[in-house]
Amino acid sequence: MEKILKGKEVADALKQRLKQEMEEFHKKNITPNLTIVIVGDRPDSAAYIKGAVKRCSEIGIECNVRELPKDLGQDKFVDVIQKLNDDEKVNGIMIMRPLPPQISENVVKYEIYPAKDVDCFSPVNLSKVMSGEEGGFAPCTPSAVMEILHHYGIDPRGKKAVIIGRSMVVGRPLAMMLLKENATITVCHTKTLNLAEEAGRAEILIAAAGKAKMVKRNMVKEGAVVIDVGINFDENGRMCGDVDFDEISQVAGMITPVPGGVGAVTSTILAKHVIDACKIQKNL
Numbered sequence: 001m002e003k004i005l006k007g008k009e010v011a012d013a014l015k016q017r018l019k020q021e022m023e024e025f026h027k028k029n030i031t032p033n034l035t036i037v038i039v040g041d042r043p044d045s046a047a048y049i050k051g052a053v054k055r056c057s058e059i060g061i062e063c064n065v066r067e068l069p070k071d072l073g074q075d076k077f078v079d080v081i082q083k084l085n086d087d088e089k090v091n092g093i094m095i096m097r098p099l100p101p102q103i104s105e106n107v108v109k110y111e112i113y114p115a116k117d118v119d120c121f122s123p124v125n126l127s128k129v130m131s132g133e134e135g136g137f138a139p140c141t142p143s144a145v146m147e148i149l150h151h152y153g154i155d156p157r158g159k160k161a162v163i164i165g166r167s168m169v170v171g172r173p174l175a176m177m178l179l180k181e182n183a184t185i186t187v188c189h190t191k192t193l194n195l196a197e198e199a200g201r202a203e204i205l206i207a208a209a210g211k212a213k214m215v216k217r218n219m220v221k222e223g224a225v226v227i228d229v230g231i232n233f234d235e236n237g238r239m240c241g242d243v244d245f246d247e248i249s250q251v252a253g254m255i256t257p258v259p260g261g262v263g264a265v266t267s268t269i270l271a272k273h274v275i276d277a278c279k280i281q282k283n284l
């Protein structure tokens, strides 16, 4: 059995399916549009945007990036979102997280139209993830993790799954999605008392803490499936995950690398959501 879970392979398979779906749009002269809104800058967001722009152009989706100054006020930010909501040319809106402190996610999340909300900012989409209802947009990163598990035939049913991280982009929604597929879930965070003990019980371990190479040998059960969501940059500016790959690949049953893992699938799922949003909006 394959030990390295190759995100690129999963992303390429999905990309081929999306290209076929795009033929329907070409016949009708429709080009789906994604608009990414980013306030300020961060290296992980820059890497994501680069990946998303590339993926969209390969598939034939138009992708605009709105870079806003890091001191932008909340009212001005809400104006930008409302204009994008009303702009017929825009099918999908993605707001990069985290937002700067002067802009409250708890205000903005009510503004974005659920039908354009391709990365699950809106409570309408989030509630569907919570209840397991079909039809909304789940956040792209946990969807990418599920896509990798499905692609490699890993069934979460009855498995002990441990997630390190409880953010709204990754940890919390992923817990709900794994729960829907009948895993038994533990969610760890900075106040977890014995992380090594909790993580060490996992048959499926997901690292989404944003701490370079924090997952060490003493935290992983022999044979576990290890999914590394982290995107960090080491002292030489090289991308690395939350998992110490050299150490953990010796003990894990299966493992995703960084780069070449979850990230590539995340941007392809984003493209899928834009196509789905466009279909709904155009009644296709």
Ligand SMILES: NC(=O)C1=CN([C@@H]2O[C@H](COP(=O)(O)OP(=O)(O)OC[C@H]3O[C@@H](n4cnc5c(N)ncnc54)[C@H](OP(=O)(O)O)[C@@H]3O)[C@@H](O)[C@H]2O)C=CC1
Binding pocket: 044, 097, 141, 144, 164, 165, 166, 167, 168, 169, 170, 171, 188, 189, 190, 191, 192, 195, 208, 209, 210, 211, 214, 228, 229, 230, 231, 232, 262, 263, 264, 266, 267
């Ligand atoms: N590959 C991909 O497609 C994507 C990658 N990412 C990457 O995933 C990582 C996480 O992103 P995000 O969720 O936005 O990050 P956040 O900073 O929002 O959340 C990090 C979470 O990890 C927990 N955490 C941090 N350090 C530790 C620790 N030492 N022990 C236990 N728990 C810890 C925090 O706990 P607490 O709540 O207590 O603070 C928090 O819940 C980042 O590297 C990001 O770049 C994100 C999205 C997509």
Ligand SMILES: Nc1nc(=O)c2c([nH]1)NC[C@@H]1CN(c3ccc(C(=O)N[C@@H](CCC(=O)O)C(=O)O)cc3)C=[N+]21
Binding pocket: 007, 044, 045, 047, 048, 050, 051, 052, 094, 095, 096, 097, 098, 119, 140, 141, 169, 231, 257, 258, 259, 260, 261, 262, 263, 264, 265, 266, 267
């Ligand atoms: N609302 C919101 N949603 C997010 O999903 C989100 C976010 N905000 N803020 C920032 C983090 C970080 N993140 C990355 C995803 C892919 C790459 C990435 O590098 N992808 C490469 C491939 C990397 C690889 O090979 O593993 C690509 O798409 O080609 C990086 C970072 C998403 N995030």
